[in-house]
Amino acid sequence: DIQMTQSPSSLSASVGDRVTITCQASEGISHFVNWYQQKPGKAPKLLIYDVFNLATGVPSRFSGSGSGTHFTFTISSLQPEDFATYYCQQYDNLLALTFGGGTKVEIK
Amino acid sequence: QVQLVQSGSELKKPGASVKVSCKTSGYTFTSHAINWVRQAPGQGLEWMGRINTNTGNPTYAQGFTGRFVFSLDTSVSTAYLQISSLKTEDTAVYYCTRPFGAGAFEIWGQGTMVTVSS
Numbered sequence: 001d002i003q004m005t006q007s008p009s010s011l012s013a014s015v016g017d018r019v020t021i022t023c024q025a026s027e028g029i030s031h032f033v034n035w036y037q038q039k040p041g042k043a044p045k046l047l048i049y050d051v052f053n054l055a056t057g058v059p060s061r062f063s064g065s066g067s068g069t070h071f072t073f074t075i076s077s078l079q080p081e082d083f084a085t086y087y088c089q090q091y092d093n094l095l096a097l098t099f100g101g102g103t104k105v106e107i108k
Numbered sequence: 109q110v111q112l113v114q115s116g117s118e119l120k121k122p123g124a125s126v127k128v129s130c131k132t133s134g135y136t137f138t139s140h141a142i143n144w145v146r147q148a149p150g151q152g153l154e155w156m157g158r159i160n161t162n163t164g165n166p167t168y169a170q171g172f173t174g175r176f177v178f179s180l181d182t183s184v185s186t187a188y189l190q191i192s193s194l195k196t197e198d199t200a201v202y203y204c205t206r207p208f209g210a211g212a213f214e215i216w217g218q219g220t221m222v223t224v225s226s
Contacts, residue, residue, distance in 0.1 A: 091211025
């Protein structure tokens with residue numbers, strides 16, 4: 001299975017900060033990388049699909065980039081409602097979809 | 109609007125079975141596969157597999173073969189996850205989710221907490 005190594009596992013940031021999270025795939029994958037936000041007690045929410053496409057209704061402060069094995073998720077200006085856990089996910093192999101370990105974004 | 113509504117929390121003893129339902133509405137049931145994702149307490153997300161809602165053909169991820177069964181009742185637009193011979197390590201929230209395309213999980217159920225304890 002393709003492993004997705006996500007870093008950091010947690011970070012502390014202030015409102016207005018730029019936040020970057022990375023995912024390293026264990027082998028090269030095409031554009032099949034998505035990013036999700038999860039708040040406590042809630043289901044995950046799709047933010048970015050296919051590396052850089054914003055899901056419906058997602059604010060433009062969220063963005064994604066990358067190719068090959070290295071993928072990046074960025075929040076350009078952190079808002080109070082953005083404190084949550086974020087996950088990357090690959091679906092290059094449709095028989096073995098995998099998620100990264102998650103990044104918890106906390107208030108500094 | 110498109111919705112996935114799951115059945116309520118379950119408390120089971122080790123060795124028992126549980127069946128979680130995922131009732132869909134707002135779209136044609138057979139147009140999208142239903143995927144299942146597990147989240148153990150305080151842990152990350154784990155893809156369990158999917159079921160093709162057209163053919164009923166399931167695909168199970170590694171680690172979810174044998175005791176885990178996906179099924180459908182197309183007459184009521186509902187997918188099911190059954191887990192048999194429950195173990196304490198099966199304690200988790202189980203989500204059903206509908207992708208657009210092949211693997212971007214756009215719509216999620218609210219989750220079903222399954223607790224396995226003696």
